[in-house]
Amino acid sequence: MGTSAEMAAVLQTLHPVTGAQGLIGTDPESCARVLGVDGVALSLLTSDGTAEMVWASEGDSRRLEDLQFTLGEGPCVDAVGRGSLVIEPDLSRLPADRWPVLLPELAALGIGAVFCFPLLVGRVCMGILTLQRRAAGPLTDAGMDDALILTGALTAVLLDGGAASDALMAVERPSDLYRAAVHQATGMISVQAGIPLSQALLRLRAYAYRHGRPILEVAEDVVARRLDFRNDGPEPDPSGRKRG
Amino acid sequence: MIAVAPQERVLQAFGEAVGTLIDDFDLIDALHRLCARGVELLDVTAVGIMLAGPHGDLQVLAASDERTGVLELFGLQSEEGPCAESYRSGEALVNAGLAAPDGTARYPLFAERARQAGYATAHALPLRLRQRSIGAIGMLHAGPHTLDPEGVRLGRTLADVATLAVLQQHTIEQGNVERAQVQAALVSRTVIEQAKGVLAEHWTTGVDEAFDALRGYARRHGERLADVARGIIDGTLGTEALR
Structure with a gap:
């Protein structure tokens, strides 16, 4: 395509x-x-x-x-x-x-x-x-x-979430977003933090940016239970469009 | 076991897959079964089916073994690896060794991870829809493995069945059907992964056990995996119902 x-x-x-x-x-x-x-x-x-x-x-x-x-x-x-x-x-x-x-x-x-x-x-x-x-x-x-x-x-x-100044996700290949661990981690985080999936995904993404790590790597930590989001600091912006 | 000629067994696998296509069939489960058949027919260790998203990145749709390690090995081929090459070229890529020099030069990350997981050989064939390539079927083997011309033909038949299965999904759309079907298949797979995470966290188990529970429930109740997964995520199906 x-x-x-x-x-x-x-x-x-x-x-x-x-x-x-x-x-x-x-x-x-x-x-x-x-x-x-x-x-x-x-x-x-x-x-x-x-x-x-x-x-x-x-x-x-x-x-x-x-x-x-x-x-x-x-x-x-x-x-x-x-x-x-x-x-x-x-x-x-x-x-x-x-x-x-x-x-x-x-x-x-x-x-x-x-x-x-x-x-x-x-x-x-x-x-x-x-x-x-x-x-x-x-x-x-x-x-x-x-x-x-x-x-x-x-x-x-x-x-x-507006976090990466001019690094356009649109021109990057967002293939990490299509890896199983990212979605599994999203599901886990939504239960851990008691939030909808959409916010769980944004929170995973925001965490990756904050720590300068690839989202896939963070997701693998969540799936392996080396990291959880039960008490993941301040609430992100509820609209999910800005990073808190 | 009665010895059956390979071609007949392919036809059996074909019939088994198509037989489920009559009504509302479960695409992901049908492809998982097709991959499992591929393992037997081609005598390889693992088979996976990948479909291209709108950016041309491959996403795993199903594998012969749904354990996370196997899914991730195919997932690694989203941009590099035999599946990605075969998808892009539209040509078969068979008997690819994963050791140096070939494997490491062309797809270093995939080859390294595959070797660590114990695989030595990879094959990939494109999923063809008319003049374009919509994905790839990949095979991994633990030792040296040669796919002869007959094996390649069998692989192509499996690829064709997989393509047909994707196109058979019941979509309500009247136009742009083929592209909508590819898109729907990819969303279904992602929903299943999300539901695995939800279940694993609720039960404090691994995601592989969560998948077994999802599939067990879907088969017992004659429902599609993706529908069961949506029910879990939306809360219309209690997690306890799956235990």
Whole structure:
């Protein structure tokens, strides 16, 4: 799988955030063009489980986000609940009871297709990237690859917690994040500290940075019970986007 | 045991894997069984299946032996090692010695760790989907081992079955199905690892025992491993139910 040159340019503009804004430097319209859709939106999940839109194209994409979070139904809600992609290339063919209130609204807006990419690490969901298009039909293979790559890069930047100044996780290969021990340690830490998995993963990551060690090595210590997080110092920032 | 020609046994393994694909099948468990069959058919010590994530890094999806040591040896090949090379080139890479000079020059970290774990030979074949490579199947053997042309054919059949299994997952999506299936498979694997950690900590056991409990429960109740894992993480399934 390769990244298109245009998507590579978008990835270059990703940077760790201290506030919710400014996560992606590129303007959403040009990102949408690269992905072959009419609009994009990114919403992050806050620690209390609500979603906060942090980046979106003007117009329909913003409206789509507002509607879903007001109505409590829609592709984003499904993607978070199931922890999987939601790809609906033709909304006109969906049964009306799929999203009974939302679907007529989307039809009125003229949105024909939606694609939701949750920012996932296993059962941890950091947020959702949503693409929408007036014309029905699947994404191109290149568009799908680019959307998956952007999703992975955003996930990595958010996990980075703003700690690594300009060391862009997006251009690094975050392969450590896909190693079994990291996920096992995440599960263990969530029980040790009595916190959700998403916070456990952030805490593992923050610990690794604080001690200047690779996350995989710290995770292996946790799994081998050489290290535990029962009393791991001060609480990290609850939004998980800043390091305390 | 009745001697069965290798090709027939591959077909049996194929049927066993595909037989589970009819309805909601458990991808990770099916691939684990396929890897275990691979060990018998190819007469190697361990077999693992890796799938490429969106960045092109390989992630372990299943192995013949789910103990952490074996998973981690395949996991080490995310960027370097025979599986990574085979995935990138789309070609088979067989009979690779892990000792110097070859092993240490091309994939020093993997070769060293594999030797420490007692392995001497590695093979890898790409998982092919039409014109592209989506992952790799890897084999490790404790001693010298030669995969002859027939062995390579058997390995390719196993790789094809694994690819088919990934594509058979029930996804509700209507479009972009193949890429969505690869993504779903990777998420399933990660969820299982997270649940292992949760269980191990609750019970103060090792993660390997936690996996045995997860799998035991999934098989007894006809549920998918990843679904049981999600239940544990979400708290909808009590950890006590698995003991």
